[in-house]
Amino acid sequence: MNVGAHVSISGSRVSSDTETPPYDDIRNAVCRQVAFGGNCGQIFTTSPQVWAQPEISEEAALGFREETAVKLEGPWVIHSSYLVNLCTPKDDLRAKSLSSLQAELDAAEKLGIPYVNTHLGAHTGAGVEGGLDNAASAVDELDVPESVTILIESDAGSGTKLGGEFAHLAEIIDRTDTEIGVCIDTAHTLVAGNDLTTPEAVDETVSRFDDIVGLEHLEYIHLNDSKHDVGTHKDEHAHLGEGYIGEDGMAAIINHPDLRDLPFALETPTEDGRGFAWNIQKAKELREEGQD
Template identity: 85%
Template sequence: MNVGAHVSISGSRVSSDTATPEYNDIRNAVDRQLAFGGNCGQIFTTSPQVWQQPEISDEAAQGFRELTAEKLEGPWVIHSAYLVNLCTPKDDLRQKSIDSMQAELDAADKLGIPYVNVHLGAHTGAGVGGGLDNAAEVIDELDVPEDVQILVESDAGSGTKLGGEFDHLAGIIERTDEEIGICIDTAHTLVAGNDLTTPEAVDETIQRFDDVVGLEYLEYIHLNDSKHDIGTHKDEHALIGEGYIGEDGIAAIINHPELRDLPYALETPTEDGKGFEWNIAKVKELREN
């Protein structure tokens, strides 16, 4: 099973097998993933709360690629900055979003990471159609490296944010010329109004996703339980099996024949002494051979 966590790259090199450690060393991600028991996962290349370009030395990038190939099994994904808004009608925010996304795509290419994950963002008055048109124009303006794919993440769907409905995901696929993929966040999917609490509900939701979007576009899953119930549009993740999706729902997701071979990245909280290591172990416990 390809399962891991969203790990930090912060700090100097955790291990001492490099001549020139650097602050926020990308190689830290591999060490931390292994410590948690993961074999794939997700990273930020910079702080997600500010407009900042990734700074990755050639040595660190090469080391990251080598460590990943040697010690991990599944693919990494870069999560774009939270400030990025593909749907915005505002020219200045649009350009900042383009510049940030291009930097992340270039970083993914340098690191040998196949995916860059991004939220559609909020249309802020442009309307659903206008927001999706804006997002498609931004994506089409990017120079996407040959071995990198943009993944649009499903959203909790609050306010004017897009991505909470499967129609939004289908709409961006239809509008862009780029061959994008989809990343489903299980907590977001639940609170956006889709039942994932029982095997029967999971089957129905997956079938509806296939009918509207197409399972061939689904490349990655953010596996999170939710602290809020179906249709609340409240984005707050819970420990695996201890939220509203629950053990039955999580087990149904990770063992579903259409989903079981996909990579899973956890964005679960650290609570009650339970962190990523506990959550990954819980996922493996719920996995059927």
């Protein structure tokens, strides 16, 4: 099972090698992932709350690639800045979004990471059609390295944000000339109005996704339970099996024949004395139970 967490790259160097002096480095992500019990996962290359460019030395990039190859099994994905808005009708925000996303694509190539994940953003008055057109044309302005694929993440669908409906994901794929993929967030999918609480509901939702978007475009899954119910459009993640998706829904997702071989990255909370390690272990237990 390819499962891991969204880990931080910040702070002193994390290593079991006591002879290695501490330093701040993107290689921290690999050791942290291993410590949590993960074998793939997600990172920010810089703060997601500000317009900042990733700063990665050649030495750090080489070390990250080498340690990933030795210690992990599944692929990394970079999550773009939360400020990126591909749907915006505002020229200045569009320019900043493109610059930020291009930097992440270049960083992914440098790090040997095959995916950069981003939200479509909000159309803020441009309308759904206008927002989708804006996003598609923005994607086509990017210089995407051959080794990297842009993933559009499903959204909770609040306000004028796009990506909450499967049709939005299908439309952006159709409207761009760039080969892009999709990342489904299970918590977002639930609160956007798609039932994932039982095996039957998961089957129906996966089938509908396949009909509208196509499973061939699904490359990654953000595996999160939700603190809010179907159709609420409230984005707040819960520990696996302890939210509104619940153990039955989570087990059905993790073991679904069309989903089980995809990489899963957790964005679950750290609370109640539990964090990523607990949730990764829970995911593995639900996989094992599904094989009984």
